[in-house]
Amino acid sequence: MADTLTPALPRLEDLQHWTWVLGRAQQMMLEHGLDLMEHVPSAPPFGMLLDPTPAVRASADFWADTMQLWQRFLDPAHAEPFVETTEQARDKRFKAPQWREDPIFDFLRQSYFVIADHMLRNVEALEHVDERQKDQIRFATKGFIDAMSPSNFPATNPQVIEKIVETKGENLLKGLQHMLQDMAKGQMTQTAAGAFELGRNLAMTPGKVVKRTPLYELIQYSPTTDEVLETPLVIFPPWINRFYILDLTPEKSFIRWAVDQGITVFVVSWRSADASMKDVVWDDYVERGQIDAIDTVRELLGVEGVHTIGYCVAGTTLAATLAVLAARDQAEKVKSATFFTAQVDFADAGELRVFVDDDQLAMIRSLSAEGFLDGRYMAATFNLLRGRDLIWNYVTNNYLMGQDYAPFDLLHWNSDVTNLPAAWHLSYLTDLYRDNKLIAPGALSIGGTPIDLSKVRTPSYIQAGREDHIAPPKSVWKMTHHFSGPHRFVLAGSGHIAGVVNPPAAKKYQYWTNSSPADSLETFLESASETSGSWWPDWLRWLAGIDGAKTTTNGARVPGMGALAAITEAPGEYVRTR
Incomplete structure (x- = not known):
C-alpha cells in the first residue's frame, strides 16, 4: 500500500521543464524591473538610469543557486546541504515529512524557496522607483509567490496526491462543493457553519x-x-x-x-x-x-x-x-x-x-x-x-x-x-x-x-x-x-x-x-x-x-x-x- 501512495519519479523532460519555469520567472522579473525603469516619469535616459551590474549579478546568483539545487538532487552525498532560514523552517505549508523525505518534493520545496528569495531580492534592488510604488510591487510579488506555492496544486502537493489515492478522488469532489458554496456567497469560508451563535457561545457577558x-x-x-x-x-x-x-x-x-x-x-x-x-x-x-x-x-x-x-x-x-x-x-x-x-x-x-x-x-x-x-x-x-x-x-x-x-x-x-x-x-x-x-x-x-x-x-x-x-x-x-x-x-x-x-x-x-x-x-x-x-x-x-x-x-x-x-x-x- 505504501508503494501505491508514493508518486512515480518524474521524467527527465519534466525536471528540465521545471528548471525552465524557474529561469523564465527570474527573467520576467528582471525584464519587468527594466521596463519599469524606462517608464518612470521624469526619469533620466535609460543608459544613465540603471547600472546593469546588479541585474547581471542577480542573474548569476540565481543560476548558481539553481545549479546547487540540481547537484543536491542528482548527487546529494557530495553536495552542500540546503540551509533553511528560520522563516522557511517554520513554514507550515511544508511541515509534512514528505516535503523533506521524498527527493522529488524536497526538490520542489527547495526550488520554490530559491525562486521566492530571488524574486523578493530583485524587488529590493529596484532603483529610482517611488517608495510607494516599490511597496506595491513588493506586495504583489509576495502575493504571487504565495499563490504559486507547490502546496497549492494537486500535482505538486504530496499530501493531496495521497488523499486522492486514499479517497479515490472524492476529496476533490468535496473540495469542489466547498468552493462552489463559497462562490455562491461571495466569501471564503474559514470555520464550521453553525458552530457559533451570539448569546449562546459568543458574546455571552450579561x-x-x-x-x-x-x-x-x-x-x-x-x-x-x-x-x-x-x-x-x-x-x-x-x-x-x-x-x-x-x-x-x-x-x-x-x-x-x-x-x-x-x-x-x-x-x-x-x-x-x-x-x-x-x-x-x-x-x-x-x-x-x-x-x-x-x-x-x-x-x-x-x-x-x-x-x-x-x-x-x-x-x-x-x-x-x-x-x-x-x-x-x-x-x-x-x-x-x-x-x-x-x-x-x-x-x-x-x-x-x-x-x-x-x-x-x-x-x-x-x-x-x-x-x-x-x-x-x-x-x-x-x-x-x-x-x-x-x-x-x-x-x-x-x-x-x-x-x-x-x-x-x-x-x-x-x-x-x-x-x-x-x-x-x-x-x-x-x-x-x-x-x-x-x-x-x-x-x-x-x-x-x-x-x-x-x-x-x-x-x-x-x-x-x-x-x-x-x-x-x-x-x-x-x-x-x-x-x-x-x-x-x-x-x-x-x-x-x-x-x-x-x-x-x-x-x-x-x-x-x-x-x-x-x-x-x-x-x-x-x-x-x-x-x-x-x-x-x-x-x-x-x-x-x-x-x-x-x-x-x-x-x-x-x-x-x-x-x-x-x-x-x-x-x-x-x-x-x-
Whole structure:
C-alpha cells in the first residue's frame, strides 16, 4: 500500500521543464524591473538610469543557486546541504515529512524557496522607483509567490496526491462543493457553519442595551462585584468589525474580565451601514458616536469623566475626539484613553497603504453606488494581507484536501463582516492613509473644531502588537510623539487580534515595558523589560493609578436601574444585522 501512495519519479523532460519555469520567472522579473525603469516619469535616459551590474549579478546568483539545487538532487552525498532560514523552517505549508523525505518534493520545496528569495531580492534592488510604488510591487510579488506555492496544486502537493489515492478522488469532489458554496456567497469560508451563535457561545457577558441611535447601540454590562471603580469605562470597538472580538467565549472575553475586576463597563455596538447611512462621515462617528456615548454615560452615572478604550480605527477616532474636547475646554470628560493597536500618524502604516491609490479609490467608489461599501470587500482586503494563512491555507485544506471546516471562534468573528458608510470610508482613506492629515494641526476639523493632537493632555495607555500587520508597532509608536500628556507604551507579543485578546489565564505570549524616555521604538526595546503572559493586569494597575476611587454597586450601576431603561438583552440587535 505504501508503494501505491508514493508518486512515480518524474521524467527527465519534466525536471528540465521545471528548471525552465524557474529561469523564465527570474527573467520576467528582471525584464519587468527594466521596463519599469524606462517608464518612470521624469526619469533620466535609460543608459544613465540603471547600472546593469546588479541585474547581471542577480542573474548569476540565481543560476548558481539553481545549479546547487540540481547537484543536491542528482548527487546529494557530495553536495552542500540546503540551509533553511528560520522563516522557511517554520513554514507550515511544508511541515509534512514528505516535503523533506521524498527527493522529488524536497526538490520542489527547495526550488520554490530559491525562486521566492530571488524574486523578493530583485524587488529590493529596484532603483529610482517611488517608495510607494516599490511597496506595491513588493506586495504583489509576495502575493504571487504565495499563490504559486507547490502546496497549492494537486500535482505538486504530496499530501493531496495521497488523499486522492486514499479517497479515490472524492476529496476533490468535496473540495469542489466547498468552493462552489463559497462562490455562491461571495466569501471564503474559514470555520464550521453553525458552530457559533451570539448569546449562546459568543458574546455571552450579561448586560443590556440601554440606548439605541441610528449609529450605535450602547450596552451596559451587569456588575459582578459589590464595589466598582467610580469612573466607568466606555469601549469603542472598530466599526469595520463586530464588537464581540472583545467578548468572544467567556474564557477569552476582555469585557467579562474587566467586569470581574470591578469596572462598570459600557460598549458601543456600531450599526452596519446601509443606504440610509450614505451621508454619514467621520464627524458623525466623533460627535454622534463617541462624544454622545461619553456624555450619555456621564449623565447616567453622575460622574465628571469616563475612562475610554479605542480599538484600531476607533482608536484613531478617539484621538480626534480627545483633540476636539481639548479645543472645546471639555477635556475633563475623559479621564484616561487606552489605545489598542491604533494609529494617528500613517507615514509607516504598513501594507494597507498599498490599497490607497487613485485606482483603488476609484474601484471603491464603483462598489459603493448605494452609499455603503459591502463588508466582504474589506474582509477580502484584510485576508490579502495574510494571504498565506487566510486564503491559501483554506484552498489547500478545504478545496484540495476536501477537509471539513474546524470550529474557530476568532475566524467566525473574522467572517462576520460589517458594511461601511462609503463617504466616510473614502475620506478616511484619502485624508488619513493617503494624505496623513491627522497629524497636521488644523488640517482636519470636526463640527467646525480644528483638530490638533498636540493639545491632547489626557493620560494614555498605548498598546501595540509586535507582529501586527494592520497597525505596525513602529506606526503605533508614533502616537507617543503627538500627544502632550503622560503615556505608557506597551508592546505585546503576537499581532492585531491575538496581541489584544490575550487573557491572563491563557498564560500566552509576553509584553515589553520601559519607564525610561525613548525617542523611537528601537530605543524603547533596547532597555525594555519583558514580562511573560498577558498585559491586561498591567493595564488594570495603570487604570487604578489614574483614579482608584470606588463606589458601591447599586442604582444606575446596574443596567436598566437608572434613567435609561433596558431596551433589550446584550449583545443587542445591531451586532446581528448583516
